[in-house]
Amino acid sequence: MSVLVTGGAGYIGSHVVRLLQQRGDDVVVVDDLTNGVRERIGDAVLVPADVAADETLPVLESALREHAVDSIIHFAAKKQVGESVQRPAFYWKQNVGGLANVLTAAENCGVGRLVFSSSAATYGAPDVDLVREDGGNSPINPYGETKLVGEWMARAAGRAWGLRSANLRYFNVAGAGWDDLSDTAVLNLVPIVFSALDAGRAPVVFGADYPTPDGTCIRDYVHVLDLAEAHLAALDGLDRGLEHDVFNVGTGTGSSVLEVLAEIRTATGSTVEPELRERRPGDPPKLVADVSRIEQELGWTAKKSLSDIVSSAWRGWRSRG
Numbered sequence: 001m002s003v004l005v006t007g008g009a010g011y012i013g014s015h016v017v018r019l020l021q022q023r024g025d026d027v028v029v030v031d032d033l034t035n036g037v038r039e040r041i042g043d044a045v046l047v048p049a050d051v052a053a054d055e056t057l058p059v060l061e062s063a064l065r066e067h068a069v070d071s072i073i074h075f076a077a078k079k080q081v082g083e084s085v086q087r088p089a090f091y092w093k094q095n096v097g098g099l100a101n102v103l104t105a106a107e108n109c110g111v112g113r114l115v116f117s118s119s120a121a122t123y124g125a126p127d128v129d130l131v132r133e134d135g136g137n138s139p140i141n142p143y144g145e146t147k148l149v150g151e152w153m154a155r156a157a158g159r160a161w162g163l164r165s166a167n168l169r170y171f172n173v174a175g176a177g178w179d180d181l182s183d184t185a186v187l188n189l190v191p192i193v194f195s196a197l198d199a200g201r202a203p204v205v206f207g208a209d210y211p212t213p214d215g216t217c218i219r220d221y222v223h224v225l226d227l228a229e230a231h232l233a234a235l236d237g238l239d240r241g242l243e244h245d246v247f248n249v250g251t252g253t254g255s256s257v258l259e260v261l262a263e264i265r266t267a268t269g270s271t272v273e274p275e276l277r278e279r280r281p282g283d284p285p286k287l288v289a290d291v292s293r294i295e296q297e298l299g300w301t302a303k304k305s306l307s308d309i310v311s312s313a314w315r316g317w318r319s320r321g
């Protein structure tokens with residue numbers, strides 16, 4: 001297979017690039033290196049470009065033709081919820097415009113397979129025990145809106161010219177498959193807590209009065225290597241012809257903020273007590289995936305535990321240069 005991976009030098013993308021390389025696929029990475037890191041992609045070809053820029057369309061098309069690409073995995077996008085609320089037009093331009101370029105190039109070059117990074121942010125704040133793909137979408141921020149629109153764009157390309165796509169709705173991704181590919185951003189719970197501990201500050205818990213067993217929010221934390229394997233399963237599934245084009249990628253098991261902090265105490269040996277604060281606006285009390293569709297249709301299931309996630313994230317965190 002010859003696969004073009006946009007955003008392949010990023011945290012999640014680079015895990016997928018490495019798995020593709022390990023199984024012998026040819027990989028071309030398109031990444032503008034704003035968050036990506038060149039060293040993460042090994043000897044994969046790098047095309048340095050902002051996927052959403054107008055001038056990138058011919059660049060994408062020549063990369064697809066030159067490397068006889070047959071499949072695209074599209075990660076390159078902006079992913080900060082708060083920033084999307086502050087700068088909605090920028091998010092629409094980058095996330096929707098970037099995918100528009102990818103789809104145009106794919107159509108013009110006859111590339112018929114796409115795996116798209118979607119998000120559980122498409123669901124908003126559903127009041128259900130386990131979130132199903134067909135339970136409805138009500139995104140509550142521009143980030144989630146752009147991901148939902150992305151799914152619609154891919155589906156419309158399927159109807160218009162036969163694109164086969166799999167849209168993967170990620171839940172809370174954390175951990176590291178290899179130390180050198182660990183998450184360098186301090187934007188989500190696990191790295192935020194590591195950063196606080198390094199600085200000698202107490203980790204902060206946003207809200208301990210939710211209607212959950214210990215009062216803190218529950219999320220579905222999925223190991224980045226499990227998530228990366230789901231992309232390969234999706235890519236391979238596209239050849240078989242799938243019944244659905246949208247899949248939750250999670251574990252089906254929820255963990256509360258306090259449970260994550262307990263794992264972090266075990267992994268780090270820290271004894272610092274967390275500070276309980278006010279709720280953070282916009283946080284749903286519980287977001288856990290129903291994973292039956294991806295298990296049945298793609299034969300994929302998460303293998304790693306919360307303890308694997310936290311311990312691998314901590315190893316990667318300490319190995320940063």
Ligand code: WQD
Nearest residue numbers: 079081119121172188189192204205206217219257280283
């Ligand atoms: C997890 C839990 C916080 C920091 C976001 C996006 C989502 C997806 C993943 C991309 C929450 C709590 C956090 C802290 C805390 N992104 N928390 N103290 O908000 O579930 O999901 O990232 O697709 O779209 O919304 O992730 O890691 O920010 O928070 O108590 O210092 O940890 O309130 O309950 P979230 P998160």
